Amino acid sequence: MHMHKLEKIWLIFGISALVVFLTVIGVSAFYLGNKPPSCLTTIDPEKVDQQKPFDKPGLNKVEGKAWDYELVFVASAFSYNPGKVEVPLGAKVKVIATTKDVIHGFNVAGTNINMMLEPGYVSEYTTTFDKAGEYLIVCNEYCGAGHHLMSSMIEVVK
Amino acid sequence: MAKAELKTKQKTVIEDKSSLKGTLASVFFVGAFIIVTWVGVYYLFLERF
Numbered sequence: 001m002h003m004h005k006l007e008k009i010w011l012i013f014g015i016s017a018l019v020v021f022l023t024v025i026g027v028s029a030f031y032l033g034n035k036p037p038s039c040l041t042t043i044d045p046e047k048v049d050q051q052k053p054f055d056k057p058g059l060n061k062v063e064g065k066a067w068d069y070e071l072v073f074v075a076s077a078f079s080y081n082p083g084k085v086e087v088p089l090g091a092k093v094k095v096i097a098t099t100k101d102v103i104h105g106f107n108v109a110g111t112n113i114n115m116m117l118e119p120g121y122v123s124e125y126t127t128t129f130d131k132a133g134e135y136l137i138v139c140n141e142y143c144g145a146g147h148h149l150m151s152s153m154i155e156v157v158k
Numbered sequence: 159m160a161k162a163e164l165k166t167k168q169k170t171v172i173e174d175k176s177s178l179k180g181t182l183a184s185v186f187f188v189g190a191f192i193i194v195t196w197v198g199v200y201y202l203f204l205e206r207f
Contacts, residue, residue, distance in 0.1 A: 010185040
């Protein structure tokens with residue numbers, strides 16, 4: 001098949017760009033372990049308050065795990081529990097959240113913590129809070145009449 | 159008798175005048191845009207916690 005020289009150049013360029021992009025995504029997923037926040041852990045949505053770790057919402061120190069703290073949030077129409085939480089700067093935290101009623105969002109504005117909370121499922125995201133400041137948590141899944149009032153706050157303090 | 163045209167010795171030269179330089183430039187322009195936006199978004203993902 002005859003192919004123009006310039007045609008070969010842009011085909012090589014396009015294919016190598018694709019290979020680079022997919023390799024970066026692959027390394028991110030399989031080597032660095034990045035995954036979607038819903039890890040398919042299930043929970044009975046009617047008994048959230050009685051089950052660990054959701055019986056103690058807020059920041060809990062843990063020992064012997066790859067992270068220092070577990071930050072537990074329970075969402076329900078139209079609020080988060082806790083409504084405000086302080087996290088020490090530099091702490092490695094596993095954010096664990098679920099909902100008691102309908103689908104809610106869990107977006108810590110300006111960060112990569114952005115999860116969908118589905119009734120019956122537990123969503124998790126592990127990260128290191130390495131920048132001090134106030135971070136607003138908002139619901140970004142329309143959940144009902146009070147959707148726009150649903151918020152919480154994480155304060156990363158020294 | 160008229161000469162049959164097929165027997166002329168004159169060669170018909172077909173020149174390929176179609177240039178693909180403009181197409182190459184356009185492809186690289188779009189490619190550069192895609193790479194810059196992709197790298198920008200990935201940098202944002204790495205920079206934030």
